[in-house]
Amino acid sequence: MHEIKSIPKTQFAWITHQPGKLRLREIDVANPGKGEILIKIEYSGLCHTDIHIIEGDCSMPQGAYPLISGHEGVGRVVKIGDDVHDIEMGDPVGIHILYSCDYCFTKNIASCLKAKFVGVHVGGAHQQYAIAEAKYIARIPKELPLALAAPVMCGGLTSYSALKDLDVLPGQWVAISGAGGGLGHLGVQYAKALGYRVIAVDGGEMKRKVLTRLKDPLLSSFFKFVLSLGADHFIDYKTDDHITQVRNLSTGGVQALIVFSSHASAYEHVFEYLRPRGTVVVAGVPPDGTMQIDVFTYATSAFTTKGILVGTATYLNEALDYVVRGIVKPYYHLLPFSKLPQAIDALKMSKVTGRIVLDLTQEKPVSQARL
Ligand SMILES: [Zn+2]
Numbered sequence: 001m002h003e004i005k006s007i008p009k010t011q012f013a014w015i016t017h018q019p020g021k022l023r024l025r026e027i028d029v030a031n032p033g034k035g036e037i038l039i040k041i042e043y044s045g046l047c048h049t050d051i052h053i054i055e056g057d058c059s060m061p062q063g064a065y066p067l068i069s070g071h072e073g074v075g076r077v078v079k080i081g082d083d084v085h086d087i088e089m090g091d092p093v094g095i096h097i098l099y100s101c102d103y104c105f106t107k108n109i110a111s112c113l114k115a116k117f118v119g120v121h122v123g124g125a126h127q128q129y130a131i132a133e134a135k136y137i138a139r140i141p142k143e144l145p146l147a148l149a150a151p152v153m154c155g156g157l158t159s160y161s162a163l164k165d166l167d168v169l170p171g172q173w174v175a176i177s178g179a180g181g182g183l184g185h186l187g188v189q190y191a192k193a194l195g196y197r198v199i200a201v202d203g204g205e206m207k208r209k210v211l212t213r214l215k216d217p218l219l220s221s222f223f224k225f226v227l228s229l230g231a232d233h234f235i236d237y238k239t240d241d242h243i244t245q246v247r248n249l250s251t252g253g254v255q256a257l258i259v260f261s262s263h264a265s266a267y268e269h270v271f272e273y274l275r276p277r278g279t280v281v282v283a284g285v286p287p288d289g290t291m292q293i294d295v296f297t298y299a300t301s302a303f304t305t306k307g308i309l310v311g312t313a314t315y316l317n318e319a320l321d322y323v324v325r326g327i328v329k330p331y332y333h334l335l336p337f338s339k340l341p342q343a344i345d346a347l348k349m350s351k352v353t354g355r356i357v358l359d360l361t362q363e364k365p366v367s368q369a370r371l
């Protein structure tokens with residue numbers, strides 16, 4: 001086993017002891033077993049799904065708690081277990097969100113019956129040192145700053161995966177709902193990179209107000225922010241007649257609507273955006289979200305619906321490569337590791353544009369209680 005000398009005996013981890021009981025605790029740093037590595041986490045994104053896992057308001061496996069959430073962890077290899085090859089100490093790596101069998105990992109990860117989620121079945125990245133199975137490691141290109149890589153691990157991968165498998169040709173119309181959020185702002189950019197015409201749908205006064213307080217003139221309004229990502233049009237679903245506008249802009253409805261929003265209201269009118277033979281892609285997962293349509297309209301319009309569960313290792317490498325080449329730019333807010341509860345509150349109140357990324361490089365967190 002190889003290791004660096006400075007690994008402490010203990011570390012801080014955000015532990016959800018039971019649904020809604022999140023605490024920062026000092027725990028032992030684990031030793032990597034056979035086929036495993038120890039990663040010193042440097043940046044760790046906060047996904048909306050983390051909140052559902054922490055609060056337990058989604059379907060969770062029996063015996064899931066206590067758990068360590070976080071599935072957008074990136075850092076450096078500090079200890080290597082036996083039988084691990086081709087990984088060097090200090091390598092920049094990320095942990096793939098889903099462990100699966102070898103076939104599904106590169107071919108069709110959502111179909112795997114043996115899948116295990118990082119941050120649910122396997123300890124996640126809301127801790128300073130995480131163990132990972134070496135074969136589920138994503139190599140982060142050395143020229144990519146690690147903070148930029150974190151939002152790609154789930155947000156980028158899921159949004160890229162949702163767009164990559166669409167039956168839509170370059171030049172055709174894709175609407176993206178929740179366009180300013182952690183997944184959506186990346187989805188807009190991947191959609192443009194793949195050659196689609198993009199209508200970004202998002203909005204509401206709270207986001208607009210939060211954004212107008214930012215100093216960057218590029219971000220003086222949410223409208224400008226979303227267009228700066230490359231969207232052809234921006235529709236504010238709270239103030240505009242959004243369905244008519246989307247249908248007019250796309251001359252009769254979009255070929256595909258990707259819903260990244262985590263609010264149930266985003267699913268209320270999804271089929272009305274579509275032209276015949278259009279597809280709704282479900283990526284945002286509000287626990288109380290439902291879609292309704294009469295079966296006659298569904299059949300005669302030849303609509304399709306599609307669920308998205310992250311993406312394969314191959315797609316993750318492709319999604320990272322777009323960021324390396326500067327074609328896609330994750331937009332993130334760095335918060336200290338100890339501020340996870342505040343980050344959760346901000347995300348729940350829809351105050352976040354882009355992604356919140358916890359910074360584990362700066363401070364030694366102080367133990368504190370939550371809820
Ligand atoms: Zn996620």
Ligand SMILES: [Zn+2]
Pocket residue numbers: 100101102103104105111112113114
């Ligand atoms: Zn499988």
